[in-house]
Amino acid sequence: MLSQPYQKEFRRAPAVLTAGVLVGGFVFSMAMTLPGELSYDSVIQLLEGRTAAYSGWHPPVMSWLLGLADAAWPGAALFVLANAAMMLVSMLSLLRLSPYTSWAAPVVALGCILLPQFAIYQGIVWKDVLFANAAIAGFIALAQAAVRWPELLWRVALLATALVLLIIAALARQNGPIMLVAAAVSFAWISRDQGAAATRALQAGGAALLIALSVFGAASALLHMRTLPARGAAKQLRVLEAYDLVGALTLDPGLQLPELRRSDPSLLDAMRSARSYYSPVRSDTLARAQTLQSALIHAPDDVLHGPWRGLVLHHTGLYLRERAAVFQWVFLTPDLSRCVPYVVGLRGPAPALRALGMQERVDSRDEFASSYGTRLIGTPVFSHPIYLTLALLEFAFLLYRRRIADGVLACLLAGGMAVTASFLFVSIACDYRYLYFLDMAALIGLFYIAGDPRLTDGAARTRKTWAVPEVA
Known part of the structure; x- marks a missing residue:
């Protein structure tokens, strides 16, 4: 013993x-x-x-x-x-x-x-x-x-x-x-x-x-x-709103957005023309839609608040379909090579590095x-x-x-699952790190x-x- x-x-x-x-x-x-x-x-x-x-x-x-x-x-x-x-x-x-x-x-x-x-x-x-x-x-x-x-x-x-x-x-x-x-x-x-x-x-x-x-x-x-002024949260929110609206227009080309048609018809037309650039994988692809980016630069930060709210409230099913497609990529990561599993080394914009x-x-x-x-x-x-x-x-x-x-x-654990669920509504890319928590x-x-x-x-x-x- x-x-x-x-x-x-x-x-x-x-x-x-x-x-x-x-x-x-x-x-x-x-x-x-x-x-x-x-x-x-x-x-x-x-x-x-x-x-x-x-x-x-x-x-x-x-x-x-x-x-x-x-x-x-x-x-x-x-x-x-x-x-x-x-x-x-x-x-x-x-x-x-x-x-x-x-x-x-x-x-x-x-x-x-x-x-x-x-x-x-x-x-x-x-x-x-x-x-x-x-x-x-x-x-x-x-x-x-x-x-x-x-x-x-x-x-x-x-x-x-x-x-x-x-x-x-x-x-x-x-x-x-x-x-x-x-x-x-x-x-x-x-x-x-x-x-x-x-x-x-x-x-x-x-x-x-x-x-x-x-x-x-x-x-x-x-x-x-x-x-710094004129930067930050307002810009981020507009990226999400534009991403959702272009995604909804991609899923339903006949979708009417009367409030945006009244307030900024050229921006609505630019969104329709940007549908070929839309991807549920990440919002960055919309950066290649030059007409859309130019229209957004000249539009006020709150121009999409009303149209986005209308999409959520009056076309809820379409909104959830678009969000589900985005969330599928961030949660399931069907092709991890497109979702930045991790980074190594040091990379950044040249002016910032200097x-x-x-x-x-x-x-x-x-x-x-x-x-x-x-x-x-x-x-x-x-x-x-x-x-x-x-x-x-x-x-x-x-x-x-x-x-x-x-x-x-x-x-x-419950908080981690709740944070994960919240990405159903806020995700704009499938990067693996988003659900690292x-x-x-x-x-x-x-x-x-x-x-x-x-x-x-x-x-x-x-x-x-x-x-x-x-x-x-």
């Missing part, structure tokens, strides 16, 4: 091994991708961060954070390190949510770190990666607060950390605020678990949502003070990363439906088991469950582990 100290060390072995695997994965990813994989958008955002002048074409929080990192260490390397380290620390902290770690944990951890979602994506300077990492880290902080609730200082510190991370996530994507709603539901779950009545728990969740939205609004206002003092780069490590990812294209590794199925199974398991932190992780949420859920997959014997022990000793 094993001695008592040896038994204790043996029980710790899976956690120690898992931590080693995760740290090794972090080192592998950074060794392969530093000083960061940058695309056209990444370079523009880095320049915006350095100059503190934001175009608003992308949520400015990404440019702001890149600017902070660039000021300390020129380039994007510090940002990449900090972003990837946030994911590493979050995953390591999951091992603290239960006093028990199974031998499945290091196996799942090894599988995760070898996936391109970890090995390659964690080194890519994309807002999608920031959004996923910050949202996941925020929910893990909430889960930690749930199990350490009796310890006031830890509770306050962890809740504050969760708030900051979730605000960053909400600012990083246009549909990011969905995760604030999921976090509020999670907070209501925690309140209920701590003994609050159902009504009080709902009130707590509502109050948490109001606080989060207030901070989000204030942060947005501060960032938009540095946003302003940054940078040059285009594709070195041997970039080529290795590209080769690494290419081998996995066409496999389930790059399949959003697989990750959605995994997330649904995890969600059901967590709600059935109902440990202290299970509800928080279930809300993370779904993949990562499912993988984090799998890692969490693998750490302690038991249906029983965990909840009470977890509560006891973090309870404050009673004072006689």
Whole structure:
């Protein structure tokens, strides 16, 4: 029979091994991708961060954070390190949510770190990666607060950390605020678990949502003070509206848009002539329709609001058909080669690169990363439906088991699925990164469950582990 100290060390072995695997994965990813994989958008955002002048074409929080990192260490390397380290620390902290770690944990951890979602994506300077990492880290902080609730200082510190991370996530994507709603539901779950009545728990969740939205609004206002005029959100909305309207005209050439015919008949004619350029794969193809682009340049930003609203309200079936065709590409990615599975190296517009003092780069490590990812294209590794199925199974398991932190992780998964569903209405391209958060949420859920997959014997022990000793 094993001695008592040896038994204790043996029980710790899976956690120690898992931590080693995760740290090794972090080192592998950074060794392969530093000083960061940058695309056209990444370079523009880095320049915006350095100059503190934001175009608003992308949520400015990404440019702001890149600017902070660039000021300390020129380039994007510090940002990449900090972003990837946030994911590493979050995953390591999951091992603290239960006093028990199974031998499945290091196996799942090894599988995760070898996936391109970890090995390659964690080194890519994309807002999608920031959004996923910050949202996941925020929910893990909430889960930690749930199990350490009796310890006031830890509770306050962890809740504050969760708030900051979730605000960053909400600012990083246009549909990011969905995760604030999921976090509020999670907070209501925690309140209920701590003994609050159902009504009080709902009130707590509502109050948490109001606080989060207030901070989000204030942060947005501060960032938009540095946003250049006549750019940004209004232009993005018009791209979506034009894309939907041209798509609807392509599906139904006889579609009448009376409001646009009255307000700008030449723009309507340009949209009809642009139908041959329309593709549900991405909106960029419409850039080749010169007549349409010229008409849009000379039209006011709000010219399409009414016609688009009319399409949605009066031709709902047609609108949903057009949106479904676009969503099919972003969710199913029928031809992944057309959907930018990942990027490697450094590429961007020449003027921006000159302003940054940078040059285009594709070195041997970039080529290795590209080769690494290419081998996995066409496999389930790059399949959003697989990750959605995994997330649904995890969600059901967590709600059935109902440990202290299970509800928080279930809300993370639900938020990931809600963000995915929102792309039915906002997607304008099939880039794989758009649903990266779904993949990562499912993988984090799998890692969490693998750490302690038991249906029983965990909840009470977890509560006891973090309870404050009673004072006689």
